[in-house]
Amino acid sequence: xxxxxxxxxxxxxxxxxxxxxSIDTIDxxxxxxxxxxxxxxxxxxxxxxxxxxxxxxxxxxxxxxTEQNWEVFKHKLSAPERAEGxxxxxxxxxxxxxxxxxxxxxxxxxxxxxxxTRNSVVSPANPVSFMVPLGARSNIILPDGSNIWLNAGxxxxxDQNFGQKERIIRLTGEAYFDVASDKERPFIVQTSxxxxxxxxxxxxxxxxxxxxxxxxxxxxxxxxxxxNGESKNSKIIKLTSKExxxxxxxxxxxxxxxxxxxxxxxxxxxxxxxxxxxxILTNVQTELYTSWKDxxxxxxxxxxxxxxxLLERRYNLQIVFVDDELKKYKFSGTIExxxxxxxxxxxxxxxxxxxxxxxxxxxxNLNRNYKDQFGRIMNRKNTN
Amino acid sequence: xxHDIDQYWQKIRDGDEKSLEIVFKKIFxxxxxxxxxxxxxxxxxxxxxxxxxxxxxxNRDEIKIRNSFNAYIFQSVHNHAxxxxxxxxxxxxxxxxxxxxxxxxxxxxxxxxxxxLAEKIFSDETELLIQKTVEELPEQCKxxxxxxxxxxxxxxxxxxxxxxxxxxxxxxxxxxxxxxxxILKKNN
Numbered sequence: 001x002x003x004x005x006x007x008x009x010x011x012x013x014x015x016x017x018x019x020x021x022s023i024d025t026i027d028x029x030x031x032x033x034x035x036x037x038x039x040x041x042x043x044x045x046x047x048x049x050x051x052x053x054x055x056x057x058x059x060x061x062x063x064x065x066t067e068q069n070w071e072v073f074k075h076k077l078s079a080p081e082r083a084e085g086x087x088x089x090x091x092x093x094x095x096x097x098x099x100x101x102x103x104x105x106x107x108x109x110x111x112x113x114x115x116x117t118r119n120s121v122v123s124p125a126n127p128v129s130f131m132v133p134l135g136a137r138s139n140i141i142l143p144d145g146s147n148i149w150l151n152a153g154x155x156x157x158x159d160q161n162f163g164q165k166e167r168i169i170r171l172t173g174e175a176y177f178d179v180a181s182d183k184e185r186p187f188i189v190q191t192s193x194x195x196x197x198x199x200x201x202x203x204x205x206x207x208x209x210x211x212x213x214x215x216x217x218x219x220x221x222x223x224x225x226x227x228n229g230e231s232k233n234s235k236i237i238k239l240t241s242k243e244x245x246x247x248x249x250x251x252x253x254x255x256x257x258x259x260x261x262x263x264x265x266x267x268x269x270x271x272x273x274x275x276x277x278x279x280i281l282t283n284v285q286t287e288l289y290t291s292w293k294d295x296x297x298x299x300x301x302x303x304x305x306x307x308x309x310l311l312e313r314r315y316n317l318q319i320v321f322v323d324d325e326l327k328k329y330k331f332s333g334t335i336e337x338x339x340x341x342x343x344x345x346x347x348x349x350x351x352x353x354x355x356x357x358x359x360x361x362x363x364x365n366l367n368r369n370y371k372d373q374f375g376r377i378m379n380r381k382n383t384n
Numbered sequence: 385x386x387h388d389i390d391q392y393w394q395k396i397r398d399g400d401e402k403s404l405e406i407v408f409k410k411i412f413x414x415x416x417x418x419x420x421x422x423x424x425x426x427x428x429x430x431x432x433x434x435x436x437x438x439x440x441x442x443n444r445d446e447i448k449i450r451n452s453f454n455a456y457i458f459q460s461v462h463n464h465a466x467x468x469x470x471x472x473x474x475x476x477x478x479x480x481x482x483x484x485x486x487x488x489x490x491x492x493x494x495x496x497x498x499x500x501l502a503e504k505i506f507s508d509e510t511e512l513l514i515q516k517t518v519e520e521l522p523e524q525c526k527x528x529x530x531x532x533x534x535x536x537x538x539x540x541x542x543x544x545x546x547x548x549x550x551x552x553x554x555x556x557x558x559x560x561x562x563x564x565x566x567i568l569k570k571n572n
Contacts, residue, residue: 013554013555013558054510055529056418069412
């Protein structure tokens with residue numbers, strides 16, 4: 001056939017084309033066929049490849065010298081061995097580009113362990129995991145190219161065979177997924193109550209162990225949600241864009257009621273009878289659930305009771321309600337680079353609130369002097 | 385040359401930063417050079433090499449080296465580089481490679497590391513031999529090869545500048561490489 005017609009000269013030019021990056025797809029195929037034809041061809045190709053590699057000069061003029069690189073490297077040696085992504089992010093915030101590429105390579109680093117185990121090394125088959133401490137956020141890129149934002153207090157892990165057949169991720173906490181499209185290998189996020197199946201889409205999952213709900217908010221595309229663990233529900237729920245799914249770990253009637261009425265103000269609730277432990281909301285304003293990943297954080301009509309845990313995580317501190325009554329006051333706004341102090345200060349203007357910050361704790365008191373006045377305003381608002 | 389590096393493994397395992405420094409300074413540039421062959425980005429190459437070495441350092445307790453330390457480092461960097469390439473491809477960022485999956489698959493399946501290459505890439509002797517070979521090339525051939533190898537110019541750029549056809553440029557590069565392969569064969 002055709003490959004027998006290839007002359008030695010053709011091959012030499014193909015090899016050079018490949019090495020100099022000027023080969024096209026068809027020629028790659030021709031070269032591949034030729035190399036695979038026999039061991040001698042393979043060796044011939046390898047010899048040229050080696051000659052090419054060995055004759056390169058790496059002056060690194062555009063980057064740093066070995067000496068400079070050692071100085072940089074030395075600093076990394078003392079960095080904590082876990083959650084590297086985070087420490088790097090912090091350290092390199094000034095030079096964001098560097099930070100970004102480092103994060104990428106830390107992910108890659110984890111992947112490499114897989115290759116190493118496959119080749120010449122024996123190391124325990126630990127899953128790859130990322131932990132984001134409270135008060136921090138992080139962005140990682142998975143080996144398949146999926147982009148993931150991790151919120152404070154989140155742990156994400158995957159096994160080293162990630163992406164071989166399926167792309168399985170385990171999540172505790174909150175993450176926003178921008179999944180790289182790959183129909184062959186479904187992307188599955190496992191939480192303590194539900195599994196979310198995606199192919200290529202953007203969605204947010206919130207599954208903190210200290211909260212009674214697990215929710216999945218779909219920004220774009222399609223996802224399937226299935227129940228796992230103790231829930232006896234075998235239903236698979238299909239979500240389309242702008243839908244939010246909420247799963248209740250333990251079903252308390254009152255809670256479902258309050259949750260749904262709160263959400264009821266804007267989105268429409270569908271399907272309630274068949275799923276005793278879950279709710280689906282359609283037509284949700286997804287930015288409200290995903291904006292935590294951006295520096296701009298949008299809050300709309302959020303009661304302080306549910307806002308407090310978000311603030312706790314974002315700023316890594318504890319909020320104590322001296323008066324539980326405060327929990328029902330709702331807030332709207334956009335947080336960008338504000339400190340907690342600034343946020344609480346602004347809140348003071350719109351609610352009968354007094355606060356005191358001591359070290360890592362914020363105590364919230366009801367400002368009784370202003371309560372009546374605010375009550376009147378609130379009532380007026382509600383009747384509008 | 386390899387045993388130079390191998391002798392430090394035990395000390396590195398024991399957590400000796402001084403030995404790590406010696407090895408780092410010895411192999412950093414050649415490893416960057418190699419990585420750059422795959423991903424065509426000197427800056428990222430440095431990141432990758434640093435990252436690989438950092439990982440080896442952090443996992444030193446768990447790493448079991450069957451052959452040589454030298455080859456182990458090399459294989460790790462190689463894997464890192466291929467992963468980086470794949471990552472760049474999935475992210476559709478510009479790599480100076482033609483952006484097709486076929487090329488990626490090609491590199492992945494044919495760009496294997498052999499111990500020989502690992503040995504040679506750290507060897508000053510090989511470098512000198514190659515330099516000498518390049519020096520002895522016919523003038524035009526030398527010029528083309530240098531522009532291609534040391535100035536990272538594309539075949540087209542070289543062709544335009546020297547007023548040659550692209551095929552002639554490739555032929556010159558082939559001749560230069562052919563000379564180098566002879567040196568490598570002899571040296572084995």
